[in-house]
Amino acid sequence: MARSRLTPERESELYTAVLDLLREVGYDALTMDAVAARTHSSKATLYRQWGSKPELVARALRANKPASLSEIDTGSLRGDIEEMLAHTDDCQMDKDAALMRGLAHAVHTNPELHRALRELLIEPEMNGLDEVLQRAVRRGEVAADNPALKLVPHMLIGAFIARPLIEDQPVDRAFLSAYFDAVVLPSLGV
Amino acid sequence: MARSRLTPERESELYTAVLDLLREVGYDALTMDAVAARTHSSKATLYRQWGSKPELVARALRANKPASLSEIDTGSLRGDIEEMLAHTDDCQMDKDAALMRGLAHAVHTNPELHRALRELLIEPEMNGLDEVLQRAVRRGEVAADNPALKLVPHMLIGAFIARPLIEDQPVDRAFLSAYFDAVVLPSLGV
Numbered sequence: 001m002a003r004s005r006l007t008p009e010r011e012s013e014l015y016t017a018v019l020d021l022l023r024e025v026g027y028d029a030l031t032m033d034a035v036a037a038r039t040h041s042s043k044a045t046l047y048r049q050w051g052s053k054p055e056l057v058a059r060a061l062r063a064n065k066p067a068s069l070s071e072i073d074t075g076s077l078r079g080d081i082e083e084m085l086a087h088t089d090d091c092q093m094d095k096d097a098a099l100m101r102g103l104a105h106a107v108h109t110n111p112e113l114h115r116a117l118r119e120l121l122i123e124p125e126m127n128g129l130d131e132v133l134q135r136a137v138r139r140g141e142v143a144a145d146n147p148a149l150k151l152v153p154h155m156l157i158g159a160f161i162a163r164p165l166i167e168d169q170p171v172d173r174a175f176l177s178a179y180f181d182a183v184v185l186p187s188l189g190v
Numbered sequence: 191m192a193r194s195r196l197t198p199e200r201e202s203e204l205y206t207a208v209l210d211l212l213r214e215v216g217y218d219a220l221t222m223d224a225v226a227a228r229t230h231s232s233k234a235t236l237y238r239q240w241g242s243k244p245e246l247v248a249r250a251l252r253a254n255k256p257a258s259l260s261e262i263d264t265g266s267l268r269g270d271i272e273e274m275l276a277h278t279d280d281c282q283m284d285k286d287a288a289l290m291r292g293l294a295h296a297v298h299t300n301p302e303l304h305r306a307l308r309e310l311l312i313e314p315e316m317n318g319l320d321e322v323l324q325r326a327v328r329r330g331e332v333a334a335d336n337p338a339l340k341l342v343p344h345m346l347i348g349a350f351i352a353r354p355l356i357e358d359q360p361v362d363r364a365f366l367s368a369y370f371d372a373v374v375l376p377s378l379g380v
Contacts, residue, residue, distance in 0.1 A: 026299070098298070104294050104351055104355065107355060108288070108354075109216070114355075122355075122356060126356070146372075147368065147371070147372035148372045148373055148376065151369060151372055151373050153352055153356055154348045154349050154351075154352035154353065154356070154369070154373075155345060155348050155373060156348070157348045157351050157352040157355070157356075158344045158345050158346070158347045158348020158349065158351070158352070159344050159348065161294055161347055161348070161351055162343055162344035162347040162348070163344065164298075165294065165297060165304075165312075165347070166312060166316070166343055166344070166347075178337065179341060179344070181337070182336075182337035182338045182341055182377060183338055183341050183344075183345060183373070183377045186338065186376055186377045186379070187372060187373045187376045187377050189376070
């Protein structure tokens with residue numbers, strides 16, 4: 001396998017550099033040349049390992065997610081959410097919000113980035129969130145036909161985009177926790 | 191007043207051209223030269239009338255909003271929302287979603303655009319929405335201390351950004367109506 005040529009440590013170093021560059025200059029200005037220079041690797045290596053810039057960016061984002069949502073199972077929806085928030089620090093959330101804003105635009109004009117993000121980041125995340133929600137359904141906490149079950153990602157993306165845009169405030173754990181209590185849980189009937 | 195030199199028709203023509211360009215090329219690539227060429231006006235005129243690109247874009251967006259939310263008053267929150275949706279066609283919503291995606295990124299890197307958008311578009315819109323919500327509070331439909339009252343803009347921005355991003359579907363009246371029923375109204379306890 002081509003991918004096995006890099007050690008996991010080296011791969012992780014590369015992904016960190018890609019995300020730093022993404023926050024600094026944005027997606028459009030992030031070139032493979034800049035990644036090669038920042039990580040002291042050759043462009044040939046980057047293309048051999050990842051094939052394209054959209055795939056490299058999507059994999060870097062995927063690798064950046066600390067714990068899988070689906071590993072969380074406390075026995076209640078509210079407990080699962082608290083556990084999820086406890087595993088993310090405020091600085092990380094602010095960085096995630098910056099990435100999300102930059103990418104919402106880039107995705108709009110780059111179908112290949114959209115596809116890569118969808119397969120590598122959006123769908124696995126949504127599946128993890130969906131598992132947490134489906135367990136709540138099986139426990140009888142949420143009605144199986146509640147239409148808000150499919151709209152939780154929309155609510156969360158709104159929280160991440162609108163908090164800095166409208167309120168000029170960073171997304172932090174206190175805000176997200178209040179948002180779950182005021183919006184997400186009531187819409188689910190919890 | 192400098193602004194009185196243009197007729198309302200000419201001003202409206204200019205704003206339409208600015209929004210067309212914004213959707214075609216995005217905020218960063220939208221130059222005053224391109225606006226001048228598209229509208230057969232001089233750059234000097236544009237700068238004299240609007241002062242700067244962020245202000246011109248913010249005024250064009252503001253002029254684009256068809257009816258003020260605060261003019262709607264049907265006697266119930268659900269009625270006000272239906273009336274609001276009835277006044278917007280599907281194509282317009284899809285165009286609005288495209289503008290919102292493009293601007294979420296530009297706002298992040300342009301403080302002057304953020305300020306202009308906040309004063310000319312975001313705050314007037316939020317005040318209009320807030321009036322609709324405050325009337326619902328005065329009628330007793332929504333509790334005055336419901337924390338979701340301040341989070342309705344977040345929920346709506348999430349709907350506009352996430353629908354195309356996650357579901358690859360345009361934002362239309364049927365989706366927004368279902369979103370109000372499943373998310374916004376339940377969080378408000380309606």
